[in-house]
Amino acid sequence: MAPPKKTSKRKMKEPKKCKSINTNVVLSEGPGLEPKLADSDWWDAFWHKNSSSDPVVPKNEVEGFKYFFRVSMNTFDYICSLVREDLISRPPSGLINIEGRLLSVEKQVAIAMRRLASGESQVSVGRAFGVGQSTVSQVTWRFIEALEERARHHLKWPESDRIEEIKISFEDTYGLPNCCGAVDATHIIMTLPAVETSDDWCDQEKNYSMFLQGVVDDKMRFLDIVTGWPGGMTISRMLKCSGFYKLCENGDRLNGSVGTTSEGLEFREYIVGGTAYPLLPWLITPYGNKYLTGLMADFNAKHRQASELAGIAFSQLKGTWRILHKVMWRPDKRKLPSIILVCCLLHNIILDTGDKLQADVRLSDHHDSGYVEEKCQQVDPSGETLRKNLSKYSIAL
Amino acid sequence: MNRGARYFSQLSTSFASSFISSSLLFSFSLIPGSLMWTQKPASNWLDRLRSSKGFPLTNDQNLETFLNQKNPNQNSTPSSSQKTKPVSDISESPKQWFSTMSNVLAELFIMEEDDSINDSQIVKVRKSCRKQANPKVCVISRRNEVKVKEKTPSSSNSVTIVKGNEGGESKLDLLGYSRLDLVVIDTSIDVWKTEKLVLRKGDVWKVREKKNSRLRSLSAFKKKKRKFKEGDKESDDEKKKKKKLKKLKKKKKKEMVLLAVSEKGGGEECGAFAFEVSVFQIPLGNQPREVLVLKSKNASTSRKKIDTPSGYADLIQTGLVVYVIDRQDYRKAFQNMKKTLCFC
Numbered sequence: 001m002a003p004p005k006k007t008s009k010r011k012m013k014e015p016k017k018c019k020s021i022n023t024n025v026v027l028s029e030g031p032g033l034e035p036k037l038a039d040s041d042w043w044d045a046f047w048h049k050n051s052s053s054d055p056v057v058p059k060n061e062v063e064g065f066k067y068f069f070r071v072s073m074n075t076f077d078y079i080c081s082l083v084r085e086d087l088i089s090r091p092p093s094g095l096i097n098i099e100g101r102l103l104s105v106e107k108q109v110a111i112a113m114r115r116l117a118s119g120e121s122q123v124s125v126g127r128a129f130g131v132g133q134s135t136v137s138q139v140t141w142r143f144i145e146a147l148e149e150r151a152r153h154h155l156k157w158p159e160s161d162r163i164e165e166i167k168i169s170f171e172d173t174y175g176l177p178n179c180c181g182a183v184d185a186t187h188i189i190m191t192l193p194a195v196e197t198s199d200d201w202c203d204q205e206k207n208y209s210m211f212l213q214g215v216v217d218d219k220m221r222f223l224d225i226v227t228g229w230p231g232g233m234t235i236s237r238m239l240k241c242s243g244f245y246k247l248c249e250n251g252d253r254l255n256g257s258v259g260t261t262s263e264g265l266e267f268r269e270y271i272v273g274g275t276a277y278p279l280l281p282w283l284i285t286p287y288g289n290k291y292l293t294g295l296m297a298d299f300n301a302k303h304r305q306a307s308e309l310a311g312i313a314f315s316q317l318k319g320t321w322r323i324l325h326k327v328m329w330r331p332d333k334r335k336l337p338s339i340i341l342v343c344c345l346l347h348n349i350i351l352d353t354g355d356k357l358q359a360d361v362r363l364s365d366h367h368d369s370g371y372v373e374e375k376c377q378q379v380d381p382s383g384e385t386l387r388k389n390l391s392k393y394s395i396a397l
Numbered sequence: 398m399n400r401g402a403r404y405f406s407q408l409s410t411s412f413a414s415s416f417i418s419s420s421l422l423f424s425f426s427l428i429p430g431s432l433m434w435t436q437k438p439a440s441n442w443l444d445r446l447r448s449s450k451g452f453p454l455t456n457d458q459n460l461e462t463f464l465n466q467k468n469p470n471q472n473s474t475p476s477s478s479q480k481t482k483p484v485s486d487i488s489e490s491p492k493q494w495f496s497t498m499s500n501v502l503a504e505l506f507i508m509e510e511d512d513s514i515n516d517s518q519i520v521k522v523r524k525s526c527r528k529q530a531n532p533k534v535c536v537i538s539r540r541n542e543v544k545v546k547e548k549t550p551s552s553s554n555s556v557t558i559v560k561g562n563e564g565g566e567s568k569l570d571l572l573g574y575s576r577l578d579l580v581v582i583d584t585s586i587d588v589w590k591t592e593k594l595v596l597r598k599g600d601v602w603k604v605r606e607k608k609n610s611r612l613r614s615l616s617a618f619k620k621k622k623r624k625f626k627e628g629d630k631e632s633d634d635e636k637k638k639k640k641k642l643k644k645l646k647k648k649k650k651k652e653m654v655l656l657a658v659s660e661k662g663g664g665e666e667c668g669a670f671a672f673e674v675s676v677f678q679i680p681l682g683n684q685p686r687e688v689l690v691l692k693s694k695n696a697s698t699s700r701k702k703i704d705t706p707s708g709y710a711d712l713i714q715t716g717l718v719v720y721v722i723d724r725q726d727y728r729k730a731f732q733n734m735k736k737t738l739c740f741c
Contacts, residue, residue, distance in 0.1 A: 148589075155584055200577045200597055228581035230595070233602065241604055243585030253585075337582040337590070 042107040042129070050128050066358065069113045070320050070346070075353045079147070079346075080109050086146035087139075103131070103139070111136055112143030116343060119322035141335065144342045154348040155341075157223055163256060167269075169218035174306040175394045178259045178267040181223055183283065184274060184310030185213040185235045186318070186367045188227075188340060190328040203231030205371055210333070211238050212314075212324075212340050215271055220313035221351045222344045228337035235276035236376040239283075254282045265389040272307040278378035284387050288375065299391040314367035316357050317347050325363065574598045578607075 043065070051057055051064055058064045065073055087109070089102040103111075107129065115125045115136060122136040129136075158166065163180055170179035187209035192201060201208040209231030215224040226242040239245050247253035254269040261267075270282045279285045286303045287296040318325040321343040328336070350357060363369075574596040582589050592607040 152589070157585070198575060198577065200575060200595065224584050226581070226583045226585070228579050228583075228593075230577065230579070232597075237602060241581075243583040247585055334580045337580050341582045341584075341589075 042104060042110060046110065046129060049130075068117065069110060070117045070358065070361070071113070071350055072353075072355050075350060075355050076106075076109065076113075078353055079113075079349065080105050082150040083109065083143060083146035086150070087142055103135070108139045109143060112140040113346075115140045116321045116323045116339070116346070119324075119326040144335075144338050147342050147345055148338050151342075151345045151349060154345050154352055155222055155225065157253065158217070160256065162217075163269075166217045170306060173218065174302050176272065176302060176306055176390060177261075177393060178256075178269050179272060179284075179306060180254060180256075180269050181215045181217050181271045182273065182307045182310040183213065183215045183239075183271050183277065184307065184314060185211055185238065185276065186314045187231050187371065188212055188324055188328070188336065190331050190336070193330050196333075198232075200230045200232045203371075204374070207231065210336055210340070211235075212344075213238055213242065214310060214313065214344065215244065216310045216313040218309065219351060220309055220316060220357070221348050222313065225341065225344050227340045234376070235374050236278050236378065239277060248280075248282045261393060263392075265393055267386065267389060267393070270386065272303055273310075274307055274373055276374035276376055278376045278380070279383040279387065280378075280380045281382035281386065284383060284390065285376075287387070295391045295395055299387070299394050302394055311367055312362070313347075315363040316359075316361075317343060318367050319362040320347065320350075320358065574601075574603070 046068075047061060047064060050068070051059075051061075056067075058067055062073065065076070069076060071079065084105045087105045089104075089108075111125065111129050111131065114120075114128065115122065118125065122133040122140075126133045126136040131139075166180055167178055171177045187203055187205075187207065188211075189207045189209045192208045197208065201210070203209045210227065211229045211231060211233065212225065212227040213229075213235070214222050214226075217223055224244050226238065226244065229238045229241060233241075244253065254271065256269045258269075259267040268281065270284050272284050275285055275288055277283055277285050284303070286300040286307075289296065292300065324340060324343055331339075347357075575598070577595040577597065579593045579595055581591055581593050583591070594605045594607050596603040596605070
């Protein structure tokens with residue numbers, strides 16, 4: 001009975017194809033005779049369909065574009081150019097939309113970015129673009145694979161020139177000389193199928209989660225990230241598992257010039273981090289004493305401001321790419337790190353292309369709301385000396 | 398090594414052993430100083446078996462009496478006169494006959510021998526050790542437990558994370574650890590994406606790099622894909638080539654005829670060597686050639702091909718000799734070989 005079925009399907013499809021080729025307009029499958037434009041005009045079709053769906057959507061088309069995809073049209077074009085080679089659909093294996101036409105690279109990028117930005121289900125994203133759920137799944141993963149390979153240059157430890165700029169900025173803004181960045185970590189929460197649940201993924205708040213640790217600069221741009229480690233770890237342990245830790249411990253990173261004041265105070269290069277991190281010669285944490293002296297309290301205030309940059313960056317990241325903020329439903333844990341990485345890459349691309357981070361999409365509360373900050377007791381004497389020097393220096397300012 | 402020998406050396410190892418066990422066309426026995434061809438009458442299978450193993454055809458000694466019979470001169474080295482005796486003559490001496498028979502039986506069954514310990518005996522000794530006649534309290538297991546406890550890091554050592562390659566520690570050390578396979582992305586490492594194995598027992602975490610942990614990159618995937626595409630284009634030509642090659646191989650296989658096989662066991666007893674001889678006809682260019690293969694039974698596993706009769710001395714060590722001989726007469730080659738053996 002199978003062959004007759006096939007022929008009937010073919011008969012159904014063929015007239016549609018012919019129409020689309022001849023007139024560039026096909027009939028939709030929905031009720032009524034709503035015309036659908038060619039695939040290259042995906043934005044017009046998408047805007048027409050979705051602009052009036054939600055009152056929150058800006059009326060302005062340019063603003064609307066940014067609302068849906070978090071990037072300006074120029075940045076969107078740049079992202080398309082990065083992944084074009086990998087995503088371009090060629091017959092016969094190329095992805096097609098419901099009408100049977102090949103998906104343009106732009107539409108694929110839009111689908112993937114909408115999925116990452118909204119965190120909505122594949123079905124609802126697919127509905128917004130007129131494609132099926134499986135297409136959304138396939139397109140998103142292809143985009144992620146392509147971007148994590150092609151956009152590597154947007155996430156790397158800066159050259160010495162840029163490091164100097166960062167240091168100046170931190171000193172000017174927060175009174176912390178020779179500071180190269182701020183580090184923090186956040187949980188990407190998910191649900192797991194019963195067979196995959198284990199204490200390793202279960203974090204302190206009894207959520208199943210994956211860690212994302214990031215070092216950011218003065219502009220909240222990610223300089224270094226680590227992800228994939230299970231939420232059951234402590235943050236300090238994750239740090240020690242990271243390549244960043246190894247490089248710093250071996251003197252291969254944060255090994256730039258040592259600053260000296262007229263009073264003879266020395267400051268090596270370092271980053272700032274919260275109480276969850278150990279106090280190390282290159283990682284300065286706030287004073288954790290119950291009773292703080294004025295000097296300590298002053299330093300802690302400045303330190304908090306600087307280290308909050310990383311927290312704000314995570315709030316921005318999770319707010320912009322809502323897929324990271326929503327509880328992911330049974331994600332493939334081998335793929336999840338790539339999704340997280342691509343969101344970080346997109347975050348950096350926005351900054352690198354001159355787009356502004358949208359403050360209105362940033363999470364209103366803490367990026368890890370509900371989590372109590374861990375406290376690491378480890379104190380390195382060299383780190384303590386550096387912290388003392390920094391405290392003295394901040395008073396002198 | 399000449400062309401034929403080189404060609405055959407690739408095939409001889411696999412084919413020789415399989416063909417040897419197949420039909421016996423000719424049989425001959427080689428012992429230094431003598432070469433004897435035995436054309437067997439097609440009587441019954443038992444006679445053929447007996448004659449192939451050098452037993453007399455008419456023997457009324459039954460197996461039980463044969464087994465119960467003690468061989469007093471088992472350890473003694475055979476005399477020079479025995480060495481020169483042809484195989485059929487051995488059957489005339491009951492002692493020789495016994496030793497040959499015991500060799501054959503030893504191959505089939507596990508038999509105790511006084512003089513030397515062979516593999517089968519080792520197995521037997523090991524098996525007998527499995528159960529003790531008078532069981533005692535096992536102290537060894539307790540020692541093992543202590544060792545395990547010593548090796549397992551204490552729970553207080555929570556900060557230390559052991560890193561190393563998978564399989565670096567014994568399985569005993571990892572008892573009670575949960576295993577977790579991870580994909581970690583770390584932008585501080587050249588290869589961003591790596592696979593890790595996390596072993597956890599309470600607060601103790603052990604992180605290990607997985608072997609070949611570098612995950613397939615997109616570019617590699619692309620390359621593979623591209624290769625596949627290119628391969629698609631050339632696939633017709635390649636398929637044709639493959640088909641041709643297959644046909645050729647089949648043809649060659651068909652053309653390679655097993656001409657003769659000889660089997661000789663128990664050579665060690667007479668100070669000689671045990672080996673198998675087989676003759677193959679192989680297609681070499683326009684003129685097919687015969688190849689004579691000697692395969693030593695008791696040689697080391699590392700085989701070296703020798704293409705000249707003068708290489709005989711290496712035969713016992715290397716186990717395989719390949720002679721490329723003229724098509725006309727491989728029997729002549731056998732004779733030549735006989736001479737070579739005699740010289741040695």
